Amino acid sequence: MAVREQAEMLWMDEGEDQTGFMTAVERSRRRRQLEATQRPALEQERSTRREQPAHQRSGTRDDLAAALERAATGHGGARPLSSGFTGPLPASDEDVPLVHVVEARVTFEDLVLTAENTTLCREIIREYRNRGRLAAYGLRPRRRLLLAGPSGTGKTRTAEALASSLGLPLVRVNLSAVVSSYLGQTARHLERILDFASRSQCVVSFDEFDMLAASRDDSDHGEMRRVATVLLQQLENYASDNLVVATTNHADLLDEAIWRRFDEVLIYRMPTQKQIAQLVKIKLRRFEYKINQEQVAQTMSGLSHAQVEAVCLDAMRAAVLSGAELLTTEDLQSSTAARKKRFREAGKSLG
Structure with a gap:
């Protein structure tokens, strides 16, 4: 049986959790199983390649290049997910999807974070996993996170790594579909997204959050001032224990009141x-x-x-x-x- 076919069989095998994809423990078990079944075939393939003339190995080198791209970027062709959610994905009034639900592939092993951010992420993961224990004492985990810092410093990938560590799907908000120039439409889109996310366990990721939560004092667009107000209310009233992770490259543009709605703020800087x-x-x-x-x-x-x-x-x-x-x-x-x-x-x- 071809290695690719074996991988597909393992993906489709039973044992997936109710969110429609494998938990971290299950992924690890299947990875070991796949490696064990592949090892003899891979050894034979290496032996065969060594005996091939150089011109016949070019296809293999091209395959290696593709594999390196996936391995280095952490994007192995993320599979869209929708199972485990009640009802269809939320859509705009123009019937454009407001979110994309994907399996998180990036892990914290792929990232280099500051010691402070690493500690905070570990604490947040631990709190989420023990939310029942916290509830017994009238406590809740930190669940609304703001990640602020320059572009390209790992904010978006941290959101994905949190989802991966918790074994949850990642709900990426499609801001291009959310923001609308029509009165009240952007606010309705936000309500649909958070209502959808609250019906299942997931991690919700808002990239470029400043597009939605810019200071109301600086905004000359009445609709965006209303959006910021609605967003404040939505975050305040969001009852689910799901993590909501917002990222921004322009923390200085955020409305002052937004900062109080987040349980934790992680600051990102250029790497040393x-x-x-x-x-x-x-x-x-x-x-x-x-x-x-x-x-x-x-x-x-x-x-x-x-x-x-x-x-x-x-x-x-x-x-x-x-x-x-x-x-x-x-x-x-x-x-x-x-x-x-x-x-x-x-x-x-x-x-």
Whole structure:
């Protein structure tokens, strides 16, 4: 049986929880089962490839490149999910989906967070898992989180990692469909989203939250002032224990009253050189490399987490296509310099 077919059978096997996908423990068990069943076939495949002429191995190298892309980005083709929810997905008045429900693939092993944010995330996960115990004492877990910081510093992926750790689907809000110029429509969309999310266990993710919650004092659009007011009320009255994670690149634009509606605020910053070195190690973990981590981190200084990842992907793609056996310090420095040059020419600085 082909490896891909075995994987599909494991996906479709019984044992999925009521939300329609596997818990973290179940995923781990199936991963070990899949690896055990694949091992003999993979060893045979490697042996066969070694005996092939170089021109016949190009297809395999292309497959490796695709696998590296999925592994490095943490996006293995996330499967849309809708099971476990009562009723259809919420839609706008124009019948455009207001949310996308996906299986979370990113884990905290894929991220490099500050010690403070790592501790906060662990505490939040622990509280959610023990919410029944907290309820016995009249307490509730922290469930409304605001993640603020520069673009590309890991806010959106933290929301996905929280969902992955809790074994819950991720409900991503489609802001382009939520915001409307028609009177009252945006507010109705928000009500539909939170009502939908409250009917099942999930993690709700609002990216670019400042689009909805900009300061009412600064807004010259009457509808958006009403939206901010409705959003305040919705967050205040949201009764579900589901996590609501809002992210913003512009915390200074948020309405002052919004901050009080969140149980916890996590602040994100550009990575230090030590964090860059850790992130490079994570992104290259499935690739052979021999690098001077200090030199690489110094070269990448000023890049965001997302840009560090992009540089690593550039270098890995170039190595795969050139037939190189391993990545070097020079490869990463060259990719960094090339990316910085392109952004400078576009009028943007990457440090």
